[in-house]
Amino acid sequence: MRRSNRQRLPGESGMAQNEAILPLTLIRDRATTDLILSGLDASGVAFALFSPEDELCYGSAAFKALFDVRPGVRTFAEIMRNCHMSSTGPKVNTPIEDFLDMARKKRRSRPQRTFEIDTSDDRWFLVNETLLPGGWLWHVFTDITMLKSNEQVLQLARDAAQRAADTDPLTGLLNRRAGMERLAAEMRSAARDGTPLSLALIDLDHFKSVNDRYGHSKGDQVLQHFAAAGHQQLRGGDIFARIGGEEFMVLMPGTGIEEAVNATERLRRHLAREENRADLNCAYTMSAGVAEYCGTAAEDLFERADRALYCAKRHGRDRIERAD
Secondary structure: OOOOOOOOOOOHHHHHHHHOOOOOHHHHHHHHHHHHHHHHHHOOOOOEEEEEOOOOEEEEEHHHHHHHOOOOOOOOHHHHHHHHHHOOOOOOOOHHHHHHHHHHOOOOOEEEEEEEEEOOOOOEEEEEEEHHHHHHHEEEEEHHHHHHHHHHHHHHHHHHHHHHHHHHOOOHHHHHHHHHHHHHHHEEEEEEEEHOOOEEEEEEEOOHHHHHHOHHHHHHHHHHHHEEEEEEEEHOOOEEEEEEOOEEEEEOOOOOOOHHHHHHHHHHHHHHHHHHHHOOOOOOEEEEEEOOOOOHHHHHHOOOOOOOOHHHHHHHOEEEEEEE
16 A cells, blocks of 8 residues: 555554665565555455545445546545446435535434445445544445345245235235234324225125035135125225135225215125126125224124124115114
């Protein structure tokens, strides 16, 4: 590492003048320094040393390639502006001057910082930043792309496992456990925000007769048909779950009782039209009870909707009833 009269390196003292009378020691020091620098370059790891004024005093070949360091570009700010303009180096998702302001506040804020960056060529690096005496900064960039790839694979696997745990395998809807969790969460939101919330409990009429007459395979097709019809007819924000054999629930955030009854009625009328069951070759109907959240416990909301459903069945099925 070359030394200049203008800037001392960290740890350098006024004793450097004594080297003039120790030529052998000086030669050995320079040889050792050259070997160290050669070793750093040969390692393929990105290293950088910035002065207290944030000028790049040393950058390994890997660092210069990673940050596209060009001749005449010396300061950290200039390097990052060049990266931003040429779409190289670290990804910057904010205006570059805002990024530099944030970086200035963080650089030298602690004796040591560790953080991750992702680059424009889709690599990831773990950055270890060490504050040296006098305000010098030493950076080591470790390529962790493979680790991040494995991390992403594990996250995808965890997400898939969670979806499987939350999903009814036959219909693809939320299962009872996941549906009840969403009910509790939406009730908390409604209580906090003062917004309406409605619940519809749905039962497929005479479903046992379908199984008895056509077989369980046809019964499964009916359940899948109903799930698909619900996805088509219900609104995007509605939460649809299968909570039992032929029992379903629709949770409607931000929806009062009138709108909830109308939404459920649209689904019932859709099923009643023969052309919507052409591929099924089997007629079936639904009954539903609808209740609006009024600040009580989940059990109360569920029970009120269930009583309305029972009322719909008692009055002939293929109808919608609302809770008191």
